[in-house]
Amino acid sequence: MGLSFEAPVAAARRIWQVGELVGEVRARMEREYGDIWVEGEISGLRPAPSGHIYFTLKDGEAQLPAVLFRRQASLLRFRPADGLHVLLRGRVSVYEQRGQMQLVAETLEPVGAGSLQLAFEQLKARLAARGLFDAERKKPLPAFPRCVGMVTSPTGAVIRDFLNIAGRRHAALQVLLYPALVQGEAAAAEIAAGIAWFNKTREVDVVVIARGGGSAEDLAAFNSEVVAEAIAASELPVVSAVGHETDFTIADFVADLRAPTPSAAAELITAAQHRVEEHVGDLSSRLQRACRYRLLQARDALMRVPVEGILRRAADALHRRQQRVDELTARAETAWRVTGRDAADRLQVVTARLERQDVAHRLRLAQERFTVLEAALTRAQRSYLAGCRVRQEMRERHLHSLSPLSILNRGYALVFDEAGALIRDASQVGEGQLIRTRLAEGRVESRITGVYRDEKL
Numbered sequence: 001m002g003l004s005f006e007a008p009v010a011a012a013r014r015i016w017q018v019g020e021l022v023g024e025v026r027a028r029m030e031r032e033y034g035d036i037w038v039e040g041e042i043s044g045l046r047p048a049p050s051g052h053i054y055f056t057l058k059d060g061e062a063q064l065p066a067v068l069f070r071r072q073a074s075l076l077r078f079r080p081a082d083g084l085h086v087l088l089r090g091r092v093s094v095y096e097q098r099g100q101m102q103l104v105a106e107t108l109e110p111v112g113a114g115s116l117q118l119a120f121e122q123l124k125a126r127l128a129a130r131g132l133f134d135a136e137r138k139k140p141l142p143a144f145p146r147c148v149g150m151v152t153s154p155t156g157a158v159i160r161d162f163l164n165i166a167g168r169r170h171a172a173l174q175v176l177l178y179p180a181l182v183q184g185e186a187a188a189a190e191i192a193a194g195i196a197w198f199n200k201t202r203e204v205d206v207v208v209i210a211r212g213g214g215s216a217e218d219l220a221a222f223n224s225e226v227v228a229e230a231i232a233a234s235e236l237p238v239v240s241a242v243g244h245e246t247d248f249t250i251a252d253f254v255a256d257l258r259a260p261t262p263s264a265a266a267e268l269i270t271a272a273q274h275r276v277e278e279h280v281g282d283l284s285s286r287l288q289r290a291c292r293y294r295l296l297q298a299r300d301a302l303m304r305v306p307v308e309g310i311l312r313r314a315a316d317a318l319h320r321r322q323q324r325v326d327e328l329t330a331r332a333e334t335a336w337r338v339t340g341r342d343a344a345d346r347l348q349v350v351t352a353r354l355e356r357q358d359v360a361h362r363l364r365l366a367q368e369r370f371t372v373l374e375a376a377l378t379r380a381q382r383s384y385l386a387g388c389r390v391r392q393e394m395r396e397r398h399l400h401s402l403s404p405l406s407i408l409n410r411g412y413a414l415v416f417d418e419a420g421a422l423i424r425d426a427s428q429v430g431e432g433q434l435i436r437t438r439l440a441e442g443r444v445e446s447r448i449t450g451v452y453r454d455e456k457l
Contacts, residue, residue, distance in 0.1 A: 151194035187221035
């Protein structure tokens, strides 16, 4: 038996296009590393005008280009910066135009500090650099405010506690509420809108932004740049009363006064009025003690006076004291009348303001305006429809004048060959050919017995 050798068959070569190969590699890498966490340090941060953020994530061994697209970047609670140690969650991909491997980030988390705390510190540093925390720009609170504007939730315990304490310490103080969310994504915009509204209407003497305690996420609205800008732009003094005594927010640093709690804000605002009332009570107590002391002195002196002069001097003293009592009574009545007039004037002003804010009155005005606009809309619709009818009639007359049928009505006819083509020249037909003639009313079929050009007629 002889030995035979067969030549090996060459494997078929697959030739890749560059883009095809890079796309295949990118697809495989995204399948294998579609959801990963990578820890490293940010370097070469470059925000783009499009809103995307480009940077390099590196450690002591290697580095990788990374991109955070605009939508994901807008969801970050802190600002990435060079040198920041972060955890990146995303996927590995390939940028095909350069054939370069890169990380496509879905989110970033700072290592060693929460994102909310880092965002708080970053915003605090920026606002401090702009001077928003400087003591020179803070406005003093009015000693005796007539009306306080509250920006808070209308359903929480904060407004009830504030009204309870303010009413107990300063019964004449008016409180105007601007209902706003104090938690969630829309809360910061509503709080800023409330501050701006009070500055626009100028119906209050001081603005209080308040909410109860909570976690850092719950207080995030008061750590936003939107609220800080609104407080800084306020021409009215702003009191920040957010959370508990241990809670500090950006609003506390920018505000003209920081109250540890909403209840403490009510006490601070009414402090001057309460001090006056306490001073009046103290003076009353001192006056009573002085009167008792003088009565004791008079009793002792009376015991030492000879009997014959007692009645005369007692009568004189009694008359003098009665005169003094009459004088004090008259002064007190005058003061009460003045106070009553002032209170009545303030009541009229408040009543007028309430009438202007009356919902029924505003609804009547809105109804009247709706009626006027409805009538105007009806007139405009009728005018527009009438114009449309006139334009339609004119176009119909114009179309009718251009219609071939109107020409046929004047005695003309249209001639077609067997295929339905319009005959414009005698050269298009021959003898014996069937033709169709369209008249103004009906059609006629005929055969050609002769063809003549115009010059032969």
